[in-house]
Amino acid sequence: xxxxxxxxxxxxxxxxxxxxxxxxxxxxxxxxxxxxxxxxxxxxxxxxxxxxxxxxxxxxxxxxxxxxxxxxxxxxxxxxxxxxxxxxxxxxxxxxxxxxxxxxxxxxxxxxxxxxxxxxxxxxxxxxxxxxxxxxxxxxxxxxxxxxxxxxxxxxxxxxxxxxxxxxxxxxxxxxxxxxxxxxxxxxxxxxxxxxxxxxxxxxxxxxxxxxxxxxxxxxxxxxxxxxxxxxxxxxxxxxxxxxxxxxxxxxxxxxxxxxxxxxxxxxxxxxxxxxxxxxxxxxxxxxxxxxxxxxxxxxxxxxxxxxxxxxxxxxxxxx
Amino acid sequence: xxxxxxxxxxxxxxxxxxxxxxxxxxxxxxxxxxxxxxxxxxxxxxxxxxxxxxxxxxxxxxxxxxxxxxxxxxxxxxxxxxxxxxxxxxxxxxxxxxxxxxxxxxxxxxxxxxxxxxxxxxxxxxxxxxxxxxxxxxxxxxxxxxxxxxxxxxxxxxxxxxxxxxxxxxxxxxxxxxxxxxxxxxxxxxxxxxxxxxxxxxxxxxxxxxxxxxxxxxxxxxxxxxxxxxxxxxxxxxxxxxxxxxxxxxxxxxxxxxxxxxxxxxxxxxxxxxxxxxxxxxxxxxxxxxxxxxxxxxxxxxxxxxxxxxxxxxxxxxxxxxxxxxxxxxxxxxxxxxxxxxxxxxxxxxxxxxxxxxxxxxxxxxxxxxxxxxxxxxxxxxxxxxxxxxxxxxxxxxxxxxxxxxxxxxxxxxxxxxxxxxxxxxxxx
Ligand SMILES: [Zn+2]
Numbered sequence: 001x002x003x004x005x006x007x008x009x010x011x012x013x014x015x016x017x018x019x020x021x022x023x024x025x026x027x028x029x030x031x032x033x034x035x036x037x038x039x040x041x042x043x044x045x046x047x048x049x050x051x052x053x054x055x056x057x058x059x060x061x062x063x064x065x066x067x068x069x070x071x072x073x074x075x076x077x078x079x080x081x082x083x084x085x086x087x088x089x090x091x092x093x094x095x096x097x098x099x100x101x102x103x104x105x106x107x108x109x110x111x112x113x114x115x116x117x118x119x120x121x122x123x124x125x126x127x128x129x130x131x132x133x134x135x136x137x138x139x140x141x142x143x144x145x146x147x148x149x150x151x152x153x154x155x156x157x158x159x160x161x162x163x164x165x166x167x168x169x170x171x172x173x174x175x176x177x178x179x180x181x182x183x184x185x186x187x188x189x190x191x192x193x194x195x196x197x198x199x200x201x202x203x204x205x206x207x208x209x210x211x212x213x214x215x216x217x218x219x220x221x222x223x224x225x226x227x228x229x230x231x232x233x234x235x236x237x238x239x240x241x242x243x244x245x246x247x248x249x250x251x252x253x254x255x256x257x258x259x260x261x262x263x264x265x266x267x268x269x270x271x272x273x274x275x276x277x278x279x280x281x282x283x284x285x286x287x288x289x290x291x292x293x294x295x296x297x298x299x300x301x302x303x304x305x306x307x308x309x310x311x312x313x314x315x316x317x318x319x320x
Numbered sequence: 321x322x323x324x325x326x327x328x329x330x331x332x333x334x335x336x337x338x339x340x341x342x343x344x345x346x347x348x349x350x351x352x353x354x355x356x357x358x359x360x361x362x363x364x365x366x367x368x369x370x371x372x373x374x375x376x377x378x379x380x381x382x383x384x385x386x387x388x389x390x391x392x393x394x395x396x397x398x399x400x401x402x403x404x405x406x407x408x409x410x411x412x413x414x415x416x417x418x419x420x421x422x423x424x425x426x427x428x429x430x431x432x433x434x435x436x437x438x439x440x441x442x443x444x445x446x447x448x449x450x451x452x453x454x455x456x457x458x459x460x461x462x463x464x465x466x467x468x469x470x471x472x473x474x475x476x477x478x479x480x481x482x483x484x485x486x487x488x489x490x491x492x493x494x495x496x497x498x499x500x501x502x503x504x505x506x507x508x509x510x511x512x513x514x515x516x517x518x519x520x521x522x523x524x525x526x527x528x529x530x531x532x533x534x535x536x537x538x539x540x541x542x543x544x545x546x547x548x549x550x551x552x553x554x555x556x557x558x559x560x561x562x563x564x565x566x567x568x569x570x571x572x573x574x575x576x577x578x579x580x581x582x583x584x585x586x587x588x589x590x591x592x593x594x595x596x597x598x599x600x601x602x603x604x605x606x607x608x609x610x611x612x613x614x615x616x617x618x619x620x621x622x623x624x625x626x627x628x629x630x631x632x633x634x635x636x637x638x639x640x641x642x643x644x645x646x647x648x649x650x651x652x653x654x655x656x657x658x659x660x661x662x663x664x665x666x667x668x669x670x671x672x673x674x675x676x677x678x679x680x681x682x683x684x685x686x687x688x689x690x691x692x693x694x695x696x697x698x699x700x701x702x703x704x705x706x707x708x709x710x711x712x713x714x715x716x717x718x719x720x721x722x723x724x725x726x727x728x729x730x731x732x733x734x735x736x737x738x739x740x741x742x743x744x745x746x747x748x749x
Binding site for chain 2: 018096098137203
């Protein structure tokens with residue numbers, strides 16, 4: 001391991017991929033690659049972060065993302081706690097400032113925050129000294145998901161420069177889509193989006209993406225597709241009429257993939273609505289890299305945690 | 321000698337409807353202007369205005385003072401202090417209090433409280449419908465008798481076309497306007513900012529400007545039928561201004577106002593503020609094009625008045641996440657300097673002052689104020705239009721801190737405010 005030589009990230013927080021440079025993204029991906037090797041060993045722990053305390057603050061339930069973060073923290077031997085945030089305290093409108101003050105008083109070093117409102121981690125980060133990692137804020141960003149998608153794509157495609165990646169589904173409400181767009185563009189990929197017109201937000205072209213009018217056109221050109229999960233609560237809002245119609249118009253099926261490149265990669269952030277946005281035969285085919293996304297996610301979260309903490313850890317060791 | 325006697329000496333007087341600035345003294349006796357001429361001698365207290373501009377006191381058509389019901393955010397006392405500090409001698413309070421100002425008792429209560437405080441001449445915009453519920457017409461006649469100057473369900477739009485028709489017809493007999501908060505809420509549900517590429521990037525639900533345009537277009541269609549007077553609160557988008565410009569050209573009885581923040585800021589501010597809810601207001605900050613149209617509307621006279629929509633909320637109420645936070649910003653104390661900073665590159669000081677004095681006075685039918693002339697109220701503001709300073713919200717008289725201009729460099733400083741011959745802000749020097 002060359003980990004100790006890693007320079008660390010020269011920022012306190014990871015709030016989104018929009019603000020990361022290509023150099024920073026590469027540093028995270030390179031570090032993740034080293035942790036990814038560790039995950040294949042019999043003993044999967046690196047004693048890198050003893051005494052570093054992390055609070056996982058999930059205002060919105062997400063079993064998978066939370067488990068992935070917790071596992072990453074355990075693999076790094078950090079101390080982690082989960083703060084149960086009940087739906088009621090959110091409804092009461094607890095001030096993010098109060099939350100910040102309370103956490104600060106507990107002397108935690110890092111907060112991993114999932115929140116239903118866009119920008120909540122940004123407000124928290126601005127008011128505390130502890131590191132903040134955004135684990136998904138509203139419809140805004142989900143940077144660690146974006147990074148693990150990049151990792152998985154690079155692992156399979158080698159280089160993203162000039163490659164065409166298409167994101168399919170509910171672009172309007174997807175933080176995964178936004179983080180993917182920023183990250184992919186930074187790495188030189190061409191990005192397209194495709195979905196029902198009601199789920200393509202106003203002005204998305206300004207983020208530097210192509211909007212494909214039909215899924216057939218999108219699939220014909222793609223080197224990889226990232227199929228988003230359709231949130232069932234959007235049905236009849238009225239954003240789209242039914243899952244059956246969605247599957248008929250935008251579901252990724254073997255028949256549709258016949259126009260695609262033979263080796264097209266299929267990603268999905270999970271959990272899959274099988275046979276709605278993704279046909280089971282596609283989800284379980286060799287081109288689908290959905291399970292390696294999950295494993296890579298742990299390595300990415302280890303890398304992000306480790307790199308953000310570098311400065312704080314070094315300062316602490318200097319004191320000791 | 322009367323406590324409502326005052327001599328304002330040595331200043332440059334500006335009457336928005338007169339031709340130019342002139343150096344003169346201004347004498348107020350028993351709360352009314354009695355003389356304007358050089359070198360007045362009178363045995364009354366003197367306010368030295370040397371080096372300052374003396375203008376009619378400002379008139380704000382749109383404030384929320386939160387009393388009764390939400391006195392922790394603001395009350396008539398603290399709100400009045402903000403008004404006086406901002407050079408406003410007349411404010412019109414919106415009815416969305418708790419309980420709402422929807423009958424003669426509630427109207428009288430607020431007017432009486434403001435009179436006790438005595439720092440600003442407060443008038444009430446009464447509710448159009450009982451409980452602001454959008455169903456039953458409020459007793460407009462009784463409220464008019466109690467002193468209401470207009471009617472509005474502000475905070476909420478009047479969406480039902482049949483109700484809007486009846487409100488315009490019924491209010492006609494009192495010669496009072498209906499003030500519309502123009503928002504088709506079917507288009508803004510869950511929204512937090514203007515809908516555009518910026519809301520898409522920030523992942524915030526948008527409130528498209530068509531929501532304002534649609535309601536204004538509908539209301540304009542009702543004017544020839546009803547004969548009512550119609551005023552659009554806080555206009556925010558180019559298409560609304562275009563609709564009103566045409567309506568005015570057709571001779572329809574329309575008027576409108578714009579807030580200082582819609583003149584000075586656009587949606588980019590939301591992108592730059594890291595989700596600070598002090599940039600969340602309704603209507604939201606719009607596009608650059610919309611903002612330019614607001615300035616143009618002020619220049620060409622389509623817009624009658626600058627109104628603050630002063631809407632206090634406490635820091636902890638704002639700091640619950642951008643989407644969940646309540647809409648609104650305070651604005652009385654910064655209105656003049658924000659307007660001066662934004663508009664003086666485009667228009668004369670006299671034309672700017674018209675938007676704060678005679679413009680709003682004619683919208684709500686105030687005949688005894690808005691100009692400097694013998695017989696009118698002795699409501700006067702003294703300011704320095706050129707001095708620049710960085711505004712700090714910590715200096716506010718409000719109970720709240722939700723300013724969109726904290727830390728901003730602004731031009732123009734209110735030095736003293738005189739209400740019916742009494743100095744209610746600043747000091748006799
Ligand atoms: Zn309003």
